Amino acid sequence: xxxxxxxxxxxxxxxxxxxxxxxxxxxxxxxxxxxxxxxxxxxxxxxxxxxxxxxxxxxxxxxxxxxxxxxxxxxxxxxxxxxxxxxxxxxxxxxxxxxxxxxxxxxxxxxxxxxxxxxxxxxxxxxxxxxxxxxxxxxxxxxxxxxxxxxxxxxxxxxxxxxxxxxxxxxxxxxxxxxxxxxxxxxxxxxxxxxxxxxxxxxxxxxxxxxxxxxxxxxxxxxxxxxxxxxxxxxxxxxxxxxxxxxxx
Amino acid sequence: xxxxxxxxxxxxxxxxxxxxxxxxxxxxxxxxxxxxxxxxxxxxxxxxxxxxxxxxxxxxxxxxxxxxxxxxxxxxxxxxxxxxxxxxxxxxxxxxxxxxxxxxxxxxxxxxxxxxxxxxxxxxxxxxxxxxxxxxxxxxxxxxxxxxxxxxxxxxxxxxxxxxxxxxxxxxxxxxxxxxxxxxxxxxxxxxxxxxxxxxxxxxxxxxxxxxxxxxxxxxxxxxxxxxxxxxxxxxxxxxxxxxxxxxxxxxxxxxxxxxxxxxxxxxxxxxxxxxxxxxxxxxxxxxxxxxxxxxxxxxxxxxxxxxxxxxxxxxxxxxxxxxxxxxxxxxxxxx
Ligand SMILES: Nc1ncnc2c1ncn2[C@@H]1O[C@H](COP(=O)(O)OP(=O)(O)OP(=O)(O)O)[C@@H](O)[C@H]1O
Ligand SMILES: [Mg+2]
Numbered sequence: 001x002x003x004x005x006x007x008x009x010x011x012x013x014x015x016x017x018x019x020x021x022x023x024x025x026x027x028x029x030x031x032x033x034x035x036x037x038x039x040x041x042x043x044x045x046x047x048x049x050x051x052x053x054x055x056x057x058x059x060x061x062x063x064x065x066x067x068x069x070x071x072x073x074x075x076x077x078x079x080x081x082x083x084x085x086x087x088x089x090x091x092x093x094x095x096x097x098x099x100x101x102x103x104x105x106x107x108x109x110x111x112x113x114x115x116x117x118x119x120x121x122x123x124x125x126x127x128x129x130x131x132x133x134x135x136x137x138x139x140x141x142x143x144x145x146x147x148x149x150x151x152x153x154x155x156x157x158x159x160x161x162x163x164x165x166x167x168x169x170x171x172x173x174x175x176x177x178x179x180x181x182x183x184x185x186x187x188x189x190x191x192x193x194x195x196x197x198x199x200x201x202x203x204x205x206x207x208x209x210x211x212x213x214x215x216x217x218x219x220x221x222x223x224x225x226x227x228x229x230x231x232x233x234x235x236x237x238x239x240x241x242x243x244x245x246x247x248x249x
Numbered sequence: 250x251x252x253x254x255x256x257x258x259x260x261x262x263x264x265x266x267x268x269x270x271x272x273x274x275x276x277x278x279x280x281x282x283x284x285x286x287x288x289x290x291x292x293x294x295x296x297x298x299x300x301x302x303x304x305x306x307x308x309x310x311x312x313x314x315x316x317x318x319x320x321x322x323x324x325x326x327x328x329x330x331x332x333x334x335x336x337x338x339x340x341x342x343x344x345x346x347x348x349x350x351x352x353x354x355x356x357x358x359x360x361x362x363x364x365x366x367x368x369x370x371x372x373x374x375x376x377x378x379x380x381x382x383x384x385x386x387x388x389x390x391x392x393x394x395x396x397x398x399x400x401x402x403x404x405x406x407x408x409x410x411x412x413x414x415x416x417x418x419x420x421x422x423x424x425x426x427x428x429x430x431x432x433x434x435x436x437x438x439x440x441x442x443x444x445x446x447x448x449x450x451x452x453x454x455x456x457x458x459x460x461x462x463x464x465x466x467x468x469x470x471x472x473x474x475x476x477x478x479x480x481x482x483x484x485x486x487x488x489x490x491x492x493x494x495x496x497x498x499x500x501x502x503x504x505x506x507x508x509x510x511x512x513x514x515x516x517x518x519x520x521x522x523x524x525x526x527x528x529x530x531x532x533x534x535x536x537x538x539x540x541x542x543x544x545x546x547x548x549x550x551x552x553x554x555x556x557x558x559x560x561x562x563x564x565x566x567x568x569x570x571x572x573x574x575x576x577x578x579x580x581x582x583x584x585x
Contacts, residue, residue, distance in 0.1 A: 051475065077477035089475065091468040102465050105458060106477035112486065113458040164476055 004029040010059035019045045021222035032199045037219035051083045080167030084157045092146030100128035103163035131159040151182030320525040320537035322494035328532030331467040336397025340492045342514030344499020349509035359422035366500040374492025404511040415510025530578030
């Protein structure tokens with residue numbers, strides 16, 4: 001399999017703290033690659049670096065055959081890199097429908113159009129509704145996003161990501177803060193996306209990780225200590241010591 | 250959604266055609282109705298004022314409409330873009346001085362003056378916006394303030410054009426070589442046409458694809474980047490549009506009082522424009538019109554009652570800020 005995303009010796013420091021410490025990692029096209037690790041391991045920072053929200057100190061990010069290490073976030077998105085945030089990031093004053101439609105709009109035609117109501121562009125609307133259907137929010141399309149429940153907001157953010165037609169979806173703890181039922185719903189949605197999208201998933205919920213992931217990488221203090229199939233990683237003594245063991249204790 | 254090709258067409262096209270409007274559209278329809286009512290009031294105001302034989306009242310309404318145009322333009326970036334520009338009066342000043350300086354050189358043609366106004370304000374907006382928009386929050390406020398003051402001090406140093414004292418215009422702009430604008434009523438309706446046209450134009454813009462992106466950057470700029478937009482480009486274009494419209498209001502202001510002065514450009518004037526927008530209700534377009542009217546009428550009334558009117562005016566604004574979040578418009582919406 002060919003790698004769609006390749007990280008080469010990526011580094012980032014916050015002051016004296018090496019948050020990303022020589023990370024090299026390849027994500028294959030079509031796989032669901034989970035990144036796990038204890039709190040503060042640098043998972044979110046790594047996603048920030050890949051998506052372009054935070055610059056890297058050194059190293060290289062290759063995406064879809066292109067060096068995007070210094071590209072601004074919006075360019076990476078246009079190249080096919082979408083993400084969700086650990087702390088839900090939506091447009092709270094827009095309806096769910098418009099949240100997704102504005103993402104569709106970003107890749108269909110110019111947004112320097114000053115006349116005409118985009119809500120009447122059937123094409124934008126149809127694609128937005130399609131993405132909402134995937135995450136099960138069809139019935140909530142015209143609710144103001146800020147008024148959705150926490151779980152629904154997480155789902156909406158996923159739909160926004162999908163609406164950009166990504167080649168790679170970076171998901172930062174999509175289950176964070178969701179209840180049992182809601183999290184089952186998200187896992188189900190992700191299972192449906194698996195295979196159709198390349199996904200990098202950060203998650204603390206180990207049941208979800210082992211149910212979803214094709215491969216798992218373990219990040220500890222900014223370093224990748226193991227990468228491999230879920231079962232292999234689970235039984236890796238180094239991982240057990242650094243991470244899983246800590247949880248069992 | 251509105252045909253904004255001509256101000257005349259926009260005047261009749263005010264109510265949105267949406268029949269099965271969703272709840273989100275309802276306030277929009279109410280706003281359109283209010284705008285329509287305001288424009289209708291402006292349209293018949295000269296007839297009423299004539300009964301009272303008060304040229305002074307008419308002049309006050311003209312001033313209110315001119316400042317409404319400036320406040321409307323500020324609402325585009327402040328209300329829809331969340332960009333707190335504290336130097337917006339500079340654009341009004343550029344419009345004023347474009348007229349004043351050209352007049353001083355005997356170029357009195359309206360179209361030439363208007364073109365100069367729009368070009369100069371667009372250029373100034375492009376350059377200062379390109380720099381200011383690199384900063385955020387309080388720094389943006391500070392840098393727009395600084396650019397505004399730059400224009401202020403520039404005009405005070407223009408000795409050839411009156412410096413501190415300002416410049417009295419020999420006449421109003423000429424239309425095809427005629428002095429038709431000297432007729433106050435003609436000028437009144439020109440200002441009204443500009444107001445309606447600007448309103449319709451901005452209403453179309455905020456409802457367009459571009460407006461949607463601009464509103465998105467107000468809501469959450471990082472999310473907008475994360476779906477592929479560069480907020481900077483959209484904010485800059487909005488800044489230039491707002492600057493040009495404010496320039497237009499300056500053009501009208503100079504013609505109205507036939508005098509231009511650095512006093513129109515000081516940071517206090519920029520602050521007053523912000524107050525008008527906030528007072529009426531940000532991000533509504535109708536709000537700034539209501540705000541500009543309320544501001545100028547209140548100022549006028551209070552100034553008649555007492556010399557120390559600012560002592561009343563200040564606390565009154567604080568009260569509005571405290572108790573009528575969303576401005577006058579927001580206050581009435583909650584009552585309804
Ligand atoms: N902007 C910042 N400035 C300084 N330090 C930061 C910044 N962002 C993160 N850090 C630090 O970097 C380290 C890694 O943070 P990060 O959020 O990437 O961890 P994480 O693996 O996502 O943790 P969690 O599982 O809790 O989400 C932490 O020690 C954090 O305090
Ligand atoms: Mg994190």
